[in-house]
Amino acid sequence: MKKIGFVGLGTMGAPMASHLLKADYEVIVYNRTKEKADELIVKGAVLADSPADVARQSEVVFTMLTADAAVEEVVLGANGILEGAYEGLIVVDSSTISPKTSKKLAAELAEKGVEMLDAPVTGSEPQATEGVLTFMVGGKNEVYEKCVPLFEIMGKASYYMGANGAGSYMKLANNTLAAINLLSLSESLIMATKSGIDPELFVKVVSGGGARSGMVDNKTGKIISRDFRPHFATNLMHKDLTLATDLASELDLPVPVLSLVRQMLQMAISNGYGNEDMCSVIKCYEEWAQIEVTSK
Numbered sequence: 001m002k003k004i005g006f007v008g009l010g011t012m013g014a015p016m017a018s019h020l021l022k023a024d025y026e027v028i029v030y031n032r033t034k035e036k037a038d039e040l041i042v043k044g045a046v047l048a049d050s051p052a053d054v055a056r057q058s059e060v061v062f063t064m065l066t067a068d069a070a071v072e073e074v075v076l077g078a079n080g081i082l083e084g085a086y087e088g089l090i091v092v093d094s095s096t097i098s099p100k101t102s103k104k105l106a107a108e109l110a111e112k113g114v115e116m117l118d119a120p121v122t123g124s125e126p127q128a129t130e131g132v133l134t135f136m137v138g139g140k141n142e143v144y145e146k147c148v149p150l151f152e153i154m155g156k157a158s159y160y161m162g163a164n165g166a167g168s169y170m171k172l173a174n175n176t177l178a179a180i181n182l183l184s185l186s187e188s189l190i191m192a193t194k195s196g197i198d199p200e201l202f203v204k205v206v207s208g209g210g211a212r213s214g215m216v217d218n219k220t221g222k223i224i225s226r227d228f229r230p231h232f233a234t235n236l237m238h239k240d241l242t243l244a245t246d247l248a249s250e251l252d253l254p255v256p257v258l259s260l261v262r263q264m265l266q267m268a269i270s271n272g273y274g275n276e277d278m279c280s281v282i283k284c285y286e287e288w289a290q291i292e293v294t295s296k
Helices: 013-022 034-042 051-057 068-076 099-110 125-130 141-154 166-194 199-206 214-224 234-250 256-273 278-289
Strands: 003-007 026-030 060-063 090-093 115-118 133-138 155-162
Touching: 003 013, 003 051, 013 026, 013 034, 013 060, 013 125, 013 141, 026 034, 026 051, 051 060, 060 068, 060 141, 068 090, 068 099, 090 099, 090 141, 099 115, 099 166, 115 141, 115 166, 133 141, 133 166, 141 155, 155 166, 166 199, 166 214, 166 234, 166 256, 166 278, 199 214, 214 278, 234 256, 234 278, 256 278
Parallel strands: 003 026, 003 060, 060 090, 090 115, 133 155
Antiparallel strands: 115 133
């Protein structure tokens, strides 16, 4: 497979497509805001007129979009991927969407002989840029195996999770844990800072023990340096937690911690931090504690 399509060239999609170009694949791209494709076109990407046009020219089409409605429109809508698809095409959706939507799209595409993988990722903008994402993949195992070389170019690992929808289930569980860890970090960091402990020293101690986490490693530096530029925006994580809450309801699972964390992110959004990095939730705690977590 040498012709790879990519629809959705935002914070994650653009660097992912760039890695494919560097690996000498022919990359056909589409983004609703065409200017976002300019840098990739300079690097050699081919600009398509629509998602349908991407599908016609590609052997595999990746999508990386923000929400269920956007993915459905790109796949099933007018001039969408399904319209330009042919038997044998593979569609790989790396968006974070409902497992219900993943299964629906897979079924619709299968009627035209098109295979689909749901393949969301762990990591945010830095990991996409460095090419160290981890893919969680649902669909047919033989289709997954065909796409492993592509996952290896854009990421450090990929895991086959099971049938269509399994990748999306895994992503919602993963993001639930990530968000809970973020709030745990926020509360602990505020407690330490209010007590007079240097937050940079706090990080050194925590990173050497059982309380360490990816959030400690990836977000504490941003908080201390007051860098709230979005690697993963608050409103996007809130969207993912809403999907996780809906899934918990379907599974008849009590999720009291998830529910509280989702409300905290809603509070951050209400305070105007929706487009900032999700670690901006700490500013809610800072307001209550009347202290700012920053480098001493």
